[in-house]
Amino acid sequence: MADDVPDDEEPKKKSKLPMIIGLVLMLVLGGGGFFAVYTGMLFSQETPSESHDEAEAEVVDEEPLPDVAFVPIDPLIINLDTQNGALKHLRFQAQIEVPAKYEADVTLILPRLVDILNGYLRAVDVYELEDPTALIRLRSQMLRRMKIAAGEERVRDVLIMEFVIN
Structure with missing residues (x-):
């Protein structure tokens, strides 16, 4: 079976x-x-x-905070021309982080730094400004230009306080 x-x-x-x-x-x-x-x-x-x-x-x-100062930049309003002829505006405001001992030096040449920022932001394409990831690249470009104008050791960082396109 x-x-x-x-x-x-x-x-x-x-x-x-x-x-x-x-x-x-x-x-x-x-x-x-x-x-x-x-x-x-x-x-x-x-x-x-x-x-x-x-x-x-x-x-x-922890170690004490570094001895820094912040130099404010007055708000800039920049006309942006698009390719289709429509006008847009960029409202930009920033502060420059500097070592405290160079605050007076950077404040003295602030008009030159504002001119550099104004010229650079006018030259940037509107579509690049509208890209969400562009702010990092723009910030590094602005910082590099400011360091060249003011001196490498005088400018530490650029802090963008306002960046609005309408």
């Missing part, structure tokens, strides 16, 4: 032991994970005042 199982024997029942061990392990590990998170062993649950105190302690340990 195809079946070699005698009629009087019943098939063996599967053992429930692995399922019971799995259930016990699941409960133990779940409880252990809850305990670790609840007591802060895994993920620290700080109150806002505790995190504020730690932040103040970190600030004390």
Whole structure:
């Protein structure tokens, strides 16, 4: 016969032991994970005042801020000519980050820096200005031109405060 199982024997029942061990392990590990998170062993649950105190302690340990000054540039409104003849305007405002000892020097040559910015922004294509990623490239180009005019050590950065095209 195809079946070699005698009629009087019943098939063996599967053992429930692995399922019971799995259930016990699941409960133990779940409880252990809850305990670790609840007591802060895994993920620290700080109150806002505790995190504020730690932040103040970190600030004390850090180096003091560099001695910098910010020279504001008056807002510029630049006419932009599109290829279809429509006029658009760019409203631009920035501040120049300089070492504090050179603040007076940069303020003295500020009209030259404004002229450089005005000439550069007029030369840039309108479609390039409208590109969301263009601001990074424009900023680096403006910074390079200012460093050439004012001196490499006098200008640290250009902070764009306003850049609106209408």
